Amino acid sequence: MAIAGSTRPVHPTIPEIRFGIIQYLQKRGIKAGRDELKQGVHRLLATQFADPWWHVVLKNGCERWYDKIGWQLTELKNLGLIQSGGWGCWELTHQGRRITSVSQCA
Numbered sequence: 001m002a003i004a005g006s007t008r009p010v011h012p013t014i015p016e017i018r019f020g021i022i023q024y025l026q027k028r029g030i031k032a033g034r035d036e037l038k039q040g041v042h043r044l045l046a047t048q049f050a051d052p053w054w055h056v057v058l059k060n061g062c063e064r065w066y067d068k069i070g071w072q073l074t075e076l077k078n079l080g081l082i083q084s085g086g087w088g089c090w091e092l093t094h095q096g097r098r099i100t101s102v103s104q105c106a
Contacts, residue, residue: 012048017072018105020044022081022096031091038069081105 012020024040025032032040042049042065054065062070073090076082081099085091099105 010048011051011054012045013102014072014075015102015105016045016048017041017069018076018081019099019102021069021072021076022092022099022105025082025090025092026097030097031085031089034070034073034088034090037073037090038066041069042066076105 020041021037024037024044049065055063057063058067060067073082080093081096082090083093
């Protein structure tokens with residue numbers, strides 16, 4: 001969240017990234033491939049990911065935003081909100097389908 005009068009870039013919080021993943025899966029019809037999901041979340045949060053800091057390529061060869069979304073997929077799985085939908089796919093669990101706000105992803 002940006003501070004009023006600040007020129008500091010707006011970065012998404014961890015709950016915002018998690019909610020973006022859930023929103024994308026809800027809009028997509030509950031199931032999506034890993035790369036498609038990451039690209040879709042990037043588009044949903046395009047304003048927050050606009051800062052060049054997010055586009056630095058890490059040692060693993062991925063841009064920082066791509067890596068961060070990947071880690072949050074793992075966290076959402078650990079929280080029981082998403083599950084594997086087959087090789088390279090993610091889908092919402094029953095619990096994940098009930099998420100309606102960022103605060104529920106904290």
